[in-house]
Amino acid sequence: MDVKVNQIPALTWNWLRMNELTVKEVKALQGESSVSYSTPAGIVEKSNQDFTIDTKTGMGENMEKLLKESAVLVHSFETSDKVQEVLKLDYKFDGNATANAVELKVADNAEMTVFMDFRSEEEAGDAAIETRYEIGENAHLTLIQVQYLGDKFRFYNNIGGEHAENGKFTLIQLVLKGDQSYYGNYSGLHAKKSELETKIAYMLKDENFLDMNYDADHTGKKSLCDIQVSGVLRNQSRKLFRGTIDFHRGCAGAVGAEMEDVLLMDESVRNQTIPIILCDEEDVSGTHGASIGRLDEGMMFYMQSRGIKEEAIYEMMAKAKIEAIANQIPQEEIREEVRQLLEK
C-alpha cells in the first residue's frame, strides 16, 4: 500500500513535490522487534494496549494508523525523579516489517534521558517506531537517537508530544546508515516557557533517502524552539527537510529559530529544504537560515596548502559535521559509541 506522510501545515506548489511524501509499497507492520534495556532506578515501566498520551505526531495520522494496526504493546517509561542514569533502549531489527511503540512521561520537576540505538541484523527490512512524550512543569526530557541500519533498510521514526509550563524537550538524532529513512516530530509548545531543542545530523550515501518533517507548534507564551540540522550528502543520495515554526495567536514573547547546513559532496546528490515560519502573533521573533553547498574554496585552498589531499579534506569535514552535533550529547559513553560508528 502507499502511505502519505510528513505533510507540512501550510501547503505550497504541488509541482515541487515537497508538501508531503507518498511512501510506496509500505508493508503492513507485524509484531514487535527485539529491544533490550535495563530500567534505571527511578523510572517505572508499564505496558499498555494503546497510547495514553494524546498528541499529534510529526509524520501524521496515516503513520499513526499504520502503527496502530500492528497492535503492538506500548511500552511506557515514566519518572517523577531527576534520573541521572540514561535509559538505553537497544533495538535490533530483523528482516521483517516490525513496529515499536514507546511513551516517555516526565513528571513535574523531573528529568530523564533516553538513548535509542537503532541497529539491524539484516541488510534489508522495514521497521517503524512511534514515540510519544509528555513533559511536566519544569521537567526536562532528553531523547537521543542513533540510526545505524543495513544498506537496504527502510525505517520510519515518528515522534510527538506535549509540554507543560517550562517543560523542555531536547531531541538529538543522528542518521548514520540506512537506505530509506522517514523522520517526523511534533512538539506541542502550548504552555508558558515550554521549550524544544532539536539537533539533527545525517550522513547519506549511495541512493539513500531521508525525508523529514519537524513541527514546533507554539501557543504558549514565551515558548522557545531551536531546530538545527546539519548533514552530508554523497553519491546519489537525496534528502528533504521540512521544518515549521508555527506561532499561533497568544504565544506572545515566543522565539523560534531554525538553521540548516548541508554539505554537498557529489554531483548527483539532491537536497530539498522548506523551512516555514507561520506567524499569527505580533510579539514573536522567528528566524530561519539555510546554507547549502560545497566546501568553502578558501578553506579548501588553506587545507590543501597544508598538505592535505582533497579527498581527505572532504572526509574530515563530513565527519566534523556529524561530530559537531554528536559532541552535544552529554554522555561520554554515547559520544564514544558514535565516534566508533563514524570510524567504521
Add this chain to the structure above:
Amino acid sequence: MKEKTRVEDIDRSLYDFRFEEKDAFKVEEGLTPDIVRQISKEKNDPEWMTEFRLKSLEKYNEIPVPDWGPSIEGLDMNNIVTYVRPKDNKMVKDWEEVPTDIRDTFQKLGIPQAERESLAGVGAQFDSELVYHNVKDEVAAQGVIYTDLESALHGEYADMIKEHFMKLVPPTDHKFAALHGAVWSGGSFVYVPPGVSVEIPLQSYFRLNAPGAGQFEHTLIIVDEGAYLHFIEGCSAPKYNVANLHAGCVELFVGKNATLRYSTIENWSKNMYNLNTKRARVEEGGKVEWISGSFGSHVSYLYPMSVLQGEGARCEFTSVTFAGHGQNLDTGTKVVHNAPNTSSYINTRSISKDGGISTFRSAVVVNKNAKGSKSAASCESLMVDNISRSDTIPAMDIRTDDADIGHEAKIGRISDETVFYLMSRGMSEEDARALIVRGFADNVGKELPLEYAVEMNNLIGLEMKGSIG
C-alpha cells in the same frame, strides 16, 4: 496613557472614482466556448489564435483550483464578464483623441503628465482594450517597437508573436494561465533591437473600470542581445461590492547580455482577485530585475518567475507587500537555475496590519547542469499589530553539489531596542517608529525612479502617531 499607533490604510480615494460604462460593449457573464469564440471574433483573431483560445478553455475546465494559497471561493467565474470594450474604442496615439471620460480617468491617475515628464512611451488599457499607445520618436527611431499586442498580431511582427505567445507560460501551467489563454485581450508588445539601450522607461497602465469584470491583458517583451529596457507596469481600479478578476500574463524574453528591469506598482481595489502570471527567460549573460510593490487586491497570487537559461544569466527580485484590512496577499518568486554560473538574489519585505494576511512564498530550483550557480535570499516580515498574519514558505531544490545557496528569513515586530536607540539620539518615539517602518519598505523604493518611489510612499500612506504596540 500610552497611545496606540495607527498605521493608516492606503488612501484609495484617488483611485475610487469611476464612470458609467453603460455604452460599453460586453460579452455575457461566464465562460463558455461560445463566449470565447465571440471574443475571438471581436478581436479579429487569426485562425490559430481562435483554436488556441478554445484549447485553453478546455485546459481551464480540466485543471483544478489550487489546493494551496488563499481562498478564492468568492470568485465565481459565472459572474465575471471576460470582455468589456469601452464605447467608441479605438487605439490612438494622441491623448486628445481618447474619449473624454476615459482621458479624464488617466489624467486623474497622472499618466499623461508622467509620459511628458519621465517616460519614453506609454500604453493605457481601459477594461479589455488599449485606448492609447505612443512611443517617443527618438526611441522609435532606434528601432524600438512598443505597440499593442493585437496590432502586432496582425502586422509585420505576427510571426514573432506566434513564436513567443504563451510559450513561457503555457495554458497548461495552471488554471488561471489557461483562463488567460482563453480570454486574453489587450496588453503590449515591446521589442528592443540588439545593442539598443532605452535610457528612460516605458510604461503600461491598466485600469479596470467595469464592475464584475475581468482584465486579461498580455504583455510580451523581447529584449534582444546586449539591449537594455526598463518597463513599468501600473494598475488600479475603483472599488465595487462585486468581485473583479485580473488574470494577466507577462512573458519576458531577455537576450544574450541584455538587461530588463520590470517594475510594478500594483494597486488594485480591494475587491480584486489578482491571479497574475509573470515569467522571464534569460539567456547567456543576461539579467532580469523584478521590482514589485503589492498594495492592492483582496486576494493576490503573484510570483514572478525567472528561468535562467543561459550561462551566467542573473536575476534580482526586490519586493514589498503591504497587506491591510480584508487583504490576503500571497506573493513571492520562483527561480530556476538552468545553466552554469547563474545567480539569483531575492530581497523581500512584507508588512501586515489591521487583520491583513501576507505570505511570502518562493522556490529556488538549481538543476543538475547549473554548476557554479549561486542564490541568496533574504525575506523579512513585520507584524504591525496582533490581529494580522504573516507566513513565510520558501522552498529550495538543489540538484548539484556545485552550488552555493543561502537563505535567511526573519519575522518580528518593531524592535523596542531600536526605538530606544533612536530616541536616545533625540528623536520622538513617534518619529522613530515612523522611520523604522518607512526604512523597512525602502528596499523597493530605492530601486524605483524617483517619481515612482514618491508614488509608492504615497501609497503606503503611513501615518504614525504615538507608539506601535
